Amino acid sequence: MLLTHAEAVALALSFKVSLVGVACSLPVAVGCAWLLARTRFFGKPVFEGVLLLPLILPPVVTGYVLLIVFGHHGTIGRWLDAAGLSIAFRWTGAALAAAVMAFPLLVVALRNAFESVDRKLENAAATLGAGPWRIFFGITLPLSARGLVAGLALAFARAFGEFGATITFVSSIPGQTRTLPIALYELISTPGGESGALRLTLVAVVIAVIASLIAALMLLRGGTREVDA
Amino acid sequence: MIELDLALQRGEFSLELSLCSPARALALFGPSGCGKTSTLLAIAGLLRPRRGRIAIDGHALFDADANIDLPPAQRNLGVVFQDARLFPHLSVRDNLRYGMPRAAAGQNFDDVVHLLELSAFLKRKPGQLSGGQIRRVAIGRALLRQPQALLLDEPLANLHREARAEVLEHLRGLKHGFTLSTILVSHQPDEVVALADSVVLIEDGRLAALQSVAAFESSTAASGVPVAANARATG
Amino acid sequence: MRGIPRLAACVIVVAAGALASTLATAAPPTVFAAASLEPALDQMAHDGALGSPAPRLVYAASSALARQIENGAPADLFISADERWMDDAARHGAILASTRTDLLGNALVLIAPSDSTARVELAQGSASLLEALGRDGRLAIALPDSVPAGIYAKQSLTKLGMWNALQPRVAMTRDVRAALNLVVLGQCPLGIVYRSDAVSEPRVKVLATFPAASHKPIVYPVAIVKGHDGAAARALLAALKAGQARGVFRRWDFDVLAH
Numbered sequence: 001m002l003l004t005h006a007e008a009v010a011l012a013l014s015f016k017v018s019l020v021g022v023a024c025s026l027p028v029a030v031g032c033a034w035l036l037a038r039t040r041f042f043g044k045p046v047f048e049g050v051l052l053l054p055l056i057l058p059p060v061v062t063g064y065v066l067l068i069v070f071g072h073h074g075t076i077g078r079w080l081d082a083a084g085l086s087i088a089f090r091w092t093g094a095a096l097a098a099a100v101m102a103f104p105l106l107v108v109a110l111r112n113a114f115e116s117v118d119r120k121l122e123n124a125a126a127t128l129g130a131g132p133w134r135i136f137f138g139i140t141l142p143l144s145a146r147g148l149v150a151g152l153a154l155a156f157a158r159a160f161g162e163f164g165a166t167i168t169f170v171s172s173i174p175g176q177t178r179t180l181p182i183a184l185y186e187l188i189s190t191p192g193g194e195s196g197a198l199r200l201t202l203v204a205v206v207i208a209v210i211a212s213l214i215a216a217l218m219l220l221r222g223g224t225r226e227v228d229a
Numbered sequence: 230m231i232e233l234d235l236a237l238q239r240g241e242f243s244l245e246l247s248l249c250s251p252a253r254a255l256a257l258f259g260p261s262g263c264g265k266t267s268t269l270l271a272i273a274g275l276l277r278p279r280r281g282r283i284a285i286d287g288h289a290l291f292d293a294d295a296n297i298d299l300p301p302a303q304r305n306l307g308v309v310f311q312d313a314r315l316f317p318h319l320s321v322r323d324n325l326r327y328g329m330p331r332a333a334a335g336q337n338f339d340d341v342v343h344l345l346e347l348s349a350f351l352k353r354k355p356g357q358l359s360g361g362q363i364r365r366v367a368i369g370r371a372l373l374r375q376p377q378a379l380l381l382d383e384p385l386a387n388l389h390r391e392a393r394a395e396v397l398e399h400l401r402g403l404k405h406g407f408t409l410s411t412i413l414v415s416h417q418p419d420e421v422v423a424l425a426d427s428v429v430l431i432e433d434g435r436l437a438a439l440q441s442v443a444a445f446e447s448s449t450a451a452s453g454v455p456v457a458a459n460a461r462a463t464g
Numbered sequence: 465m466r467g468i469p470r471l472a473a474c475v476i477v478v479a480a481g482a483l484a485s486t487l488a489t490a491a492p493p494t495v496f497a498a499a500s501l502e503p504a505l506d507q508m509a510h511d512g513a514l515g516s517p518a519p520r521l522v523y524a525a526s527s528a529l530a531r532q533i534e535n536g537a538p539a540d541l542f543i544s545a546d547e548r549w550m551d552d553a554a555r556h557g558a559i560l561a562s563t564r565t566d567l568l569g570n571a572l573v574l575i576a577p578s579d580s581t582a583r584v585e586l587a588q589g590s591a592s593l594l595e596a597l598g599r600d601g602r603l604a605i606a607l608p609d610s611v612p613a614g615i616y617a618k619q620s621l622t623k624l625g626m627w628n629a630l631q632p633r634v635a636m637t638r639d640v641r642a643a644l645n646l647v648v649l650g651q652c653p654l655g656i657v658y659r660s661d662a663v664s665e666p667r668v669k670v671l672a673t674f675p676a677a678s679h680k681p682i683v684y685p686v687a688i689v690k691g692h693d694g695a696a697a698r699a700l701l702a703a704l705k706a707g708q709a710r711g712v713f714r715r716w717d718f719d720v721l722a723h
Contacts, residue, residue, distance in 0.1 A: 073650045088651060089602055089635050124314035126301040127273050128328030128374055142318045171635040171646070172607065178636075185638075189527035189610035191552060 003199055009175055010183035011203060017091055017179055018159035021098030022152060025106055029151075033110035034136065054165075055104035063168025066097055071169070093170040094177045098159035106155040113147020114140055150218035157211035161204065180204060231255050231378075231410065235281035235291075237267055244268065244434040247281075254404065254411040256425035258418070258445070264434040265414045266311070269382050272412065273308050274301035285378045285410055307371030307409075311382040313363045315355040321366050322351040328374035338373060345369045345399050361392030365399055372403070378410035385420050400424055418449045492517040493696045494538060496529040498545035498684065499639035500570070500613065500657075503664040504716045513708040515699055525639040527610040533689055534558045540692040541700055543567060543684055545640075545658075546612035550685040557690060564687040567704060569719030571659040572616050572674040572682065575647055578667050582653065586672045589625040594633070596671075597653060602635040604646040604655035612682075613640035617656040619679040644668065658682070663717045683721075 003011060032051055036044070054062050070077045071088045080086050087093040117140050125135045141148070163181040170177040172186065184200045187193035230251050237244040244264035257265040270276040272283055274290065277298065283291040290304050291297060307328070315324050325347070326338070342348050345365045355363060364384060371379060384400060385393050397420070404411075404424060415421050421428055421442065428445040430437040440448070497505055502523045509518040519540075522529070526544040533539055534556040542559060544550040553559045574593070576582050582596040597603060606614035614636065621627040637643045640657050647655035648667045655668075662670045686704060688697045703709060710720045 067649065067651065071649065071651045086600070120310070120312065120314055121316060123275050123301070124308070124310060125316070125327070127275070127304070127306060127308040128370065129302050129305075129330075130327070131302055139316060167638055168642070171602075171604070171637050171642075173602075173635055186607055186610060189525070189531060189607070 003203075004196060006174065007183060007196055007200055010178055010180045010200070013091060013094075013175065013178065014160055014180040017094045017098050018102075018156055018162075020092075021095040021159045022102055022106070022155050024095065025099040025103045025155065026152070029103055029106035029110055029155075033107050033114055034140075036107070036111045037114035051107050052104045054100050059101065059162070059164030060168050062100060063097060063165035066093075066100065066165065066169040070096065089170050089173055089177065091176050094166050094179060097165040097169050098162045101162045101165055102155040102159040105158050106151050109147055109151025109154060110144070113144035113151065116147065117143045146218040150215040153211045153214040153218070157208050160207055160211075230284075230286050231412065232282060232284040233268070233272070235268070235271055235278040235283060237264070237271055237276065237278050239267060239276075242267075242434060246429075246431070246436050248429060248436060248439055250427050250429075250439065252425070252427035253408070254413065254424060254426045256413045256415060256421040256428045256442075257431055258415060258421050258428050259431035259437075260416055263431045265416075265431050266382055268431075269308075269380050269412065269414045273306055273380055274299060274304050288377065305374075305377050306380055307374045307376035307378070308380045309364075309367045309371045309382065309384055311386055313355075313367040315363060315366055315370070317355050319354070320351065321347065321353055321355070321358070324355065324366055325351075325370050325373055327370060330375055337375070341369050341372050344402060359392065360388050361395045364388065364392070364396045368396075368399070368403070372407070372409075376409070378412065381411065381413045381424075383415055383417075384413070385415075385417065397423060418445075422446050422449075492519050493540040493692075493700050494520040494522060495541045495543065495700065496522050496524075496533060496537070496539040496689075497541075497543045498526045498529070498612065499523045499641045500545055500661055501543060501684070502641060504660070504712050504718065507715075508709055508712050511708070511712070513706070513712060514703050519700055523639075523641075525606065525611040527607075527612075528638075530558075538692075539689050540694075540697040541686060541704075542689055543686045543704075544612070545570075545682070545684055546615065546680070547683055547685055548615070549612065550687060553687075559687040560690055560693060561687070563693070563701065564685055565705075566683050566721050567686040568684040568713060569721055570682040570684070571676065571717075571719075572613075572620055572656060572679060573659050573662050573670045574672045574674070575644070575655050575657055575662050575668040576653060576671050577647060577650055578669045580653065580669070580671075582671060584654075584671045586624060586674060591626075591629070593626055593654070594629050597633055601633075601653040603630055603633055604635050604637060604643040604652040606640045606643050607636045607638065608634075611639055613643070613656070613658060616674075616679040616682060620656075620674040623678040624674075660716045660718050684718075 036048060067074070069075045070080070070093065072081055072086070077086070077088060087096060121143070122135050122139055125139050130138065161181055162179070163185065166177065166179060167182055172178045172182045180200055180203065184197055184204065187197040187200065232249050234247045242264065244267055246268060257268055259265050267276060271278050272290065278291065280293045281291070282289065282293070289295065289297050290299050316327065319327070325342070329338070342351070345368060347365060347369055350358060350362065355366070358366065368384070385396055388396060401423060413421070413424055422445070425442050427439065428442055429439050495505070505521050508514050509521060512518070522539070526546060526549040529542065530544065530549040530553045533542055533553055542550070542553060550559070550564065554561055574584060574586065583592070584596050585592045605617045608614035608618035618627060621630055635646060635652055637646065640661060643655045644657045644661045644665060646652040648665060659673065662668055686701065688701060713720050
């Protein structure tokens with residue numbers, strides 16, 4: 001089962017877009033998840049609600065918001081255009097759409113992972129002289145590694161399958177924004193495209209299953225082991 | 230010199246203590262729930278008193294009036310928690326070294342390891358250690374921080390008899406080998422007798438008495454509270 | 465014993481859902497209509513020209529609608545923006561061929577934002593369209609392999625010898641209204657949509673009209689979906705051909721085809 005050139009391009013583009021999207025989403029998600037797990041502040045529920053919006057809003061709405069903010073003449077887009085860093089109709093725009101859609105999944109998974117780390121260990125580290133950054137990178141993060149990997153797997157799968165926001169924001173441009181789900185949509189709508197649609201569907205299913213398995217493995221054997229410490 | 234003047238509120242429980250002791254090794258003694266662990270956590274900086282002052286050897290760790298409240302990392306204390314709290318993902322060696330000051334001498338590390346007999350399992354992870362071994366590592370880790378004072382929360386709790394004896398031996402050795410201010414929390418008289426110079430009796434969140442360990446020993450013997458035979462023999 | 469109340473609750477929920485959906489199908493008729501018909505049909509429904517209660521109007525690319533109807537979507541009427549997708553539905557036995565008629569015609573236009581200063585000549589082999597895109601600009605069109613507006617656009621551009629040069633410069637959208645929107649929002653300097661779309665949107669202007677001979681005739685067939693024949697569907701079909709509806713279609717510059 002070999003893919004046509006166009007299908008292979010779409011597959012490679014999807015990988016690129018999803019990996020970059022999740023990678024860019026990660027530091028922001030880590031910061032937000034830490035805030036949710038370890039701090040208290042006024043307006044925290046509102047903050048949390050805003051973070052979850054891409055999960056709840058129809059993807060087309062999210063895509064539209066991205067369009068008017070990051071598109072040409074957009075609130076932020078105009079500055080990007082002026083700097084020659086436009087992301088409209090580019091794979092970087094598709095990566096942003098993927099990042100935004102995957103972000104809530106990542107935040108939720110990371111928050112759970114951080115919360116599962118025993119605060120007593122973090123307190124002990126503090127008494128030993130560790131500052132907040134050292135505690136985070138040396139204790140919290142390593143002990144939440146399983147949850148982190150599970151979250152990344154799910155976020156990647158979500159980014160990979162992203163359709164509505166992407167096509168609304170950056171349309172379909174072969175080699176730039178026509179990711180696998182968009183190529184699949186086009187093939188489904190084209191008479192005679194059934195065999196290509198089937199091939200791409202199989203690829204998409206395989207990716208999703210692998211991501212699910214990784215997440216399940218991490219979460220099943222996860223949690224802090226019972227140590228007499 | 231240990232200065233404690235604090236008021237704590239934890240839910241419905243309130244604690245008020247005011248004392249000043251020149252003792253090198255001070256024990257906070259009382260039944261479960263009397264507030265001794267809370268006092269220790271307040272000294273460590275993990276609980277904030279409503280008011281008061283905490284100072285060790287003249288260094289103020291907390292002073293409500295002077296607006297001083299050092300975060301735990303800056304209090305320079307070595308805390309041995311009741312649940313040890315070794316980092317499960319780090320080896321024993323890395324656990325021990327976690328709080329060591331940057332410029333620490335390697336000699337110091339070897340001394341502590343030797344004293345607590347930890348060299349056999351430096352490469353192991355906490356999950357592979359026995360209860361007694363874990364306690365010793367926790368003590369070593371606190372010592373290696375080179376703190377100005379050592380805080381011990383029920384160091385012999387939940388250990389079976391052999392482990393208890395083993396850790397007690399090592400603690401006694403420490404008492405002779407180090408000149409560190411020590412604050413010990415316990416509800417077991419034999420620990421207190423073996424390790425402390427002065428005893429603070431706490432009851433219901435209030436100071437009931439401050440006495441020398443000798444006075445404490447006789448009073449507990451008189452009241453029939455069992456004191457472990459081996460502790461008396463060698464204490 | 466604990467499972468039984470839970471099971472009962474599930475059964476009740478499912479039954480209620482089934483009941484609700486049967487009530488729903490007793491609701492007004494549903495029209496699956498090509499996206500370009502949105503302004504005109506919405507106006508008609510608002511004016512009461514489509515009967516009462518007003519029908520449910522579902523808009524999308526004709527390709528997507530045809531696929532859904534072929535797979536049993538609950539539409540009563542289907543209006544496609546080209547014959548090919550109606551033929552496809554007919555091939556799948558999804559429509560009643562005896563009810564099929566050609567309802568409307570349209571034209572294909574090149575649009576730009578209303579403040580654009582571009583000048584484009586749609587002559588054979590002309591490079592003016594490509595030049596008007598500038599360095600980074602993209603031409604907004606609907607998907608050229610499936611959506612009628614995109615198919616017509618590709619036909620015209622190919623006939624005019626411009627397709628090869630323009631193909632790497634297009635931004636392809638799910639339907640023609642999305643392409644229109646990209647031009648309205650200033651995201652694309654040029655777009656290819658129907659004349660009726662340009663009429664409906666004051667924020668764009670028509671730069672040129674594609675010659676009718678450069679693409680297949682733009683015809684909007686309508687038909688009743690198989691299994692949905694009935695008084696309501698027939699009445700709706702009649703209403704679409706009646707005087708009031710024709711007046712609205714003309715207002716949006718559709719060609720109303722004689723019956």
